[in-house]
Structure formats: structure tokens, C-alpha cells
Amino acid sequence: MRGLVALLGPTKVLGAHDDLLLYEYDGAVDTATPDAVVLPESTADVAALARFCHEHAVPIVPRGAGTGLSGGAIPVEGGVVVSFARMARILEIDVSSLRAVVQPGVINLHLSTAVAPHGLYFVPDPSSQKACTLGGNVAENSGGPHTLAYGVTTNHVTGIEIVLSDGTVVRLGGKAVEDEGYDLVGSSVGSEGTLGLVTEITVKLTPLPEDKRTLMAAFPTMDEASETVSAIIAAGVVPSAIEMMDQLATQAVEASVHAGYPLDAGGILLVEVDGARDGLEDARARIEEICRAHAASEVRVATSALERERLWAGRKGAFAAMGRLSPDYYVQDGVIPRTRLPDILRLVKDAGTRHGLQVANVFHAGDGNLHPLILFDSRRGPDELERAKAAGLEILTACVEAGGSITGEHGVGMEKNCFMPLQFQSSDLAAMRRLKDAFDPPGLMNPGKIFPTPSRCREFAFASTAR
């Protein structure tokens, strides 16, 4: 502590117990208290901190807004948490090159708001976009509802400045669409803060669509809703978003947001197409037709921006609305090929039932990216969380067996690192380890994340089912 204060000054270092408690949790379920928190104000501060930690072999854990859902910002092995709250400036908006250069603490939605007057936006729109930071988006390779047609964070980042664990500052990529050599920018995005500390980001800006059509369709069961998703894609329509919600989720959302979703539907779809005005009516008509052919009891098309916002507010507020149903939830993020939706959704429900827990589903159906919200009540004892985790593991196992992934956008973090052998064989993990060692030889960057750790993963011995 004294060393850090001497290095950076008292205003950039927190060490009091009460202050540290604020940094022991994120959006997931695990907690750990840092030894210190540093609030750097420049790349030079970050580099100085990294050199200090390198010299004293202290782990560094980067933190954006703490909205992460896999414990990525939790200092599971102690050390210094680096909050980027004070590195939150948009450094440049380059309209003619369709790029913005930002500091990592900039809030996702603030960037889109800032560039909107130029007719541009930043595509990835995680549900937490009012709070989450672009640094966090880069660390987790965040997605969002609109990534179906336009890609996730990695598809929209062309440059980063990264501070390595020995304090070296490297600028990788830039405003051009690619650089020569290995794609170190692409390799760093989604690395969950385990390769280095990203201190500057160059992102693509995209022209705002001229118009949109947003449809809400209600189905008697989730099966019909699922089949509709595949049918829309098969018909050659690639919407910008296809979101699905089950009845339990709909009821929670209606109680809190009043989005206007029908309460008696077994499943609802939220479908959006955007682009040039000319093709949108055709696309809307085809989607509506496909929904009705799959027994939709109601198809509602938003007729105003306000109505569209209301439909989306329900979706984006869904996680928060879960408080209406249960004091706690444990959310999983498995991905499956979207053709497997009907059977995996049944399996999700069964997994909950087996463990005596309700599961609500609100997810990116177009990508096959599930978000089962396993509801539990920790007041009833520690057994509740354990049962939720057991149900979660069953769901992830099924996702991997269906040819999918244990995480689509929330990251592995400390929550699923023990599950990595479900999806990857030891040779796959060894290849990833090589990248880690090249960037961070002493292993000080966000330790205890992504890779299975012997101490915490002893109880999980999986036979890999990876293909």
C-alpha cells in the first residue's frame, strides 16, 4: 500500500477496508476482496503500476463497471484491482474514417450517443450498455441483441493500446482495417484481462440504419417460437436481432417494465430488421407470414419509435426484472447451433426441475446464445446456490454435447474456468496457454481466470466431449 501511494499519490489508491468492499463483487455470484484498488488517470499511471506489481509479483485485475457476469473482475488470487473509472474520455471521433478512439472507462452507450449526431453508432449493445464500459466489452468480447447481423465486439475493434505485465506499452493495430503480422488485436479481444491492461481502444463506427421494423410475436409454446427462428433464417432473411423469452420471463418483465408482452404466451419472439427503407416492408411481411405459419397467436409491429423502445425496454430490463420472481438468480450463457433450440430448451427446463429450481429464459435466439436464469434464494441456505450451479453445469454440458460453447458473450472468468475441459482438450488449452505465456510470462494478469486452476477445480474432472 505504502509503495503504491508513494508511486501514484494518495488520490489514486484506495486501501481502507470499507473502500475495498465495494470492489469485491461484480455482476456474477463470486466475491473476493482486493488488497488495494488503484484508479489510474493515464497510460503512464497504468504502466507504472504494472512495473510496480511486476517487481513485487502482485496480481493485477482490471475492472470496468463491474457488470460482468463471470467474475472476471474479482481478485480471486488477491492483488490490485485497477478501476478504469477515471480513464473515461472519448479521445477522438474520426467521422471520415468511421472510427472512434476511446479510453477503456467510456460507457458503451455514451459512445453511441456521442456519435449519433454524425449519423453513426457503435454496434455491440450488451443489455448493460447504460453502465458497462468499452474496456470491459473488449475484455469479454461482449455481444448484445444486435450482433446477429453485425458481429460482436471483436468485429468492431481495429486497434488497442495495451500495457503488459512488465509495464511495456504496446500500440497494436490502428484505424486501418488490419495491420501486418499476427492479429494481436483480435487475439487480445476477449482475453478477459489475462494478457494485459487495455488503455486505449480504436473502434469501428457504423452508419445508423435508415429505418427499422420491430415485431413481437407470441407463440403457444417455446417449441413453436424456436422453430420460427430457424424458419426465418432458412427463408433467407437475416434480421438484425431475434430475441426469445419464455412465459416466466415475460411475466417478470411485464410486472416491472410493462412492455406489453402477452402474459399467456408460452414463448415470445422479438425480431428486428433494419437497413434501407426500401426492403424493410418485404422483410417484415415475410417474417410475419412465417410467424403465423408457426401458430403465432399474435404478431405486433411497432408503429412508432416509442413503441419499439417499449418492446426493447422489456428485453433489456429482463435480467433486472428477475427480482420480481426471486431474490437471486444464476445466469448461464451457453451457445448451441440454433437448430438444436427446441430440445436444449426442454433440457434446460428439466435441469431446473431436477434441482427443484425455476428457470426463466431470455436470450439471443438468432445466435443460439442461451441465457437460462436459474432462480434461487440464498436466504434458504448455501445449498440453494450449489443447486443452481449444479443445474447450470448440466445445461452447459448439454450445450457442448450439441456442438456448442459454454459461453457466448459473458466470458469464462472464475465462474466457468473449471468447465473449460468440457469444451476443450488439454492440447487445445495448451495452445491457449502459449499465447498467455507470450504476453504475460510471470502470470500476473488477472490470474485464476479462463484456465482451470488445480486448487479450485479439483472436484471437476471432466472427460472432454470436444469434437
Added chain:
Amino acid sequence: MPGIRLRVDRPVTATVVRSIPADAAECARVLADATADRRTVRITGSGTKSYIGDISATDIELATERIAGVIDHVPADLTVTVGGGARIADVAATLARAGQFLPLDPPHADEATVGGVIAANSNGFWRARYGGVRDLLIGTRTALADGTVARAGGLVVKNVAGYDLDKLLVGSFGTLGVIVEATLKVLPLPEKTDGLIARFASPGDAFAAADTVVRAAARVEACVVQRLAEGAWQLAVQARGGGPTVERALRDARREITARHGDATALGDDLGRMRELPARAIDGALVRVSLPLAASVAFAENAVRIDSFAALVVDAASGIARVHLVNDDDDAVIRDAEALVLSARMVGGAGRIERRAEHLRSRLPTWPTRPNGDFLMRRIKDAFDPAGILEPGRSAFA
């Protein structure tokens, strides 16, 4: 040949063995043996891009031609899994039968293999519309120098489990391993394609029109500016999609072209010819740069003023430009090529001498400048291939 000992640190003069593994496991064994014996390996798909880099003769030439074929295509999932040696053209034919397409239009379209296109990060003009190789690739299996086969990514379009080693392979030129399997995103075949080509008197007008087209409400598939040694500035625009969207895109493009004093006619196979410039540019030097979009027009104006200038093709939607330089004076070609790469660097871009006449190889390296972070690239290379058997000399940074 008895009595001759092969050494890695002294390039041998001829390829000794041609190895054609039948599958991933056999490919991995070849690499494991090569590592153990310190024998160098060159990887070939169709051999279309052997002009890139400075690879010397290796002990083994490893051909991927038997690791080909479509392994799995699930139309409703919009994904396809193929062997690394599969030709892009063959994959396209399979997909077309199911009404889908792989939205990639790399040069050497008839011959290029999927593994080669990934390893060389070989993109065409569709990149800004559908994404490039790095954006379409969602999973790989790669035979590594230690004889293991590592899988990265998967079969699903969204996946953040572990590091994105797929990205590391894109543009790695085989220096990290042999890509034996790849899963890519595909799309439904659009119902309509149409295009136009326009002539402009000034580069300012051509690029201003291109810039408007790139940002237009109806997105186009390709937007390319060309200038040959003789003749006007040309802008080729192609749109694909639903009928109304395509019509809108071309209507808007035509209006912009007229406003900029351009003269538009129907598009023929112009884009194919522009895309295949690397295949044709066997003389002089071909410079390829990636630029911030705003820097494209100044780069183009500068390029056409060079003594050795022969042809310029700029993908105005993604900022990738190629300049073909031809001159009887070799020194002039070398000087001009290196100056162009440097000028790209100075505006925040990057570049390489993508191709040069055989006799210029020794005097004109592919990478006259080194990218930032090259020390990390070196470490990554050493971690994946500690004996340095894979593609020695192919790239300047690994």
C-alpha cells in the same frame, strides 16, 4: 543422399520430401517428426500465394490437398465446416446447391484453398459488407509443430470460451501450424445482383462518390476505385440482396455519380479483373496497403504520380489499396515500392510488398517495415514452433 546432413540454420537448396497427409492426425505426425529431426516444412494448398514472403527451400513440402472436402454443412445454422485443403470454389459449389454462399471473394478465386485464404488473410472486395476472413471464421483445428492438434472456437457463431486462437491463425502464413479444418459463417444467396461502373475525370470526384456510396442507407457489396496507367478514374459498385434494396442502392449511387460529373454504365466482369490484380502482377512490384479510410484519396493521388505507376485498385469500403509498379529500372521499382509502404505507415496504416518479379526477390523484402508488437509475435512463434521448422523465412516477424 547419404553423407549430406541437413541443418535448419543453413537453408538447403531443394525440397527433399513431398508429404501429402490424409488427415489431421497424419499431418500432426509429420510435424512431430519434422520437429524431432529439425527438418523444415513448407505448407502448400494450391500454391497460389507462394510469392508472399521470403521462404527458402525446405526439407519437406506438406500439401493439404487430401485434407479437403466439405465436412459438414448445416444450412439452417448458416455454418459450414471444411478441410483446410478444400478449394474455395468447390465449397462455393456445395453451398450454392443449398441456396447459400460463403461471403468471401479472395484473389486466385479458382484455385485458392480455405486453409491458404485463412493463413494469408486473403480478402476481396466484399469485406466491408460481410466481414473479412477474421470475421467469418468461427472455428479451426490446427496441427501444431509438437504433433498435437489444437481446436479453437467451435461450430457456433458466438463463442467467447478461451482465447480466440482463430484470429491468431488469420494472416499467420502457416508459421504457427497447419490449418486442417475450418468452420465458417455462410449466408443465404441473395435474390438479386446488379452493379455499375463509372468514369471520373478527377480522383477527388471518384473517391467522394465512393465515400457516399459506402455510407449509403442501402449497403453495397463492393465499392472499388481503379486507375490504370492509361485512362480515367473508375468506380465499380455492386449491390446484392432483395430486389428493392439493390435497386435503391444503385439508384442512390447513380445520383451521386451524376452529381460528381461521372458517367455510369453497366458493370461487366470489371470487379473480377480488379480482384485478380495480384495474380496478374508478375513483373515489377505489387504494393498492398491498409489505410484509414480518410487517407485513401491522398494515397491514391500520390501513387499515380509515381514514375513506375502501372495500376491502382482501392477497396474504398475497407481502405485496402494495391499499386502495381513497373519500370525497366529495378532501382526505381524498389525505391517507389518501399516509399509507398512507408507512406501508408506514416498515415497510420500498414503495408507490404505483396508480390515482386522473381529477380527482385532478394533485393525487395515483403515487409520493409516491422509492425508494432513484433516482439510479441516472435514470442508467440517460439511458443508454438520452438524448433522453427514451419515456413522459415516466410514472414519477417515470425
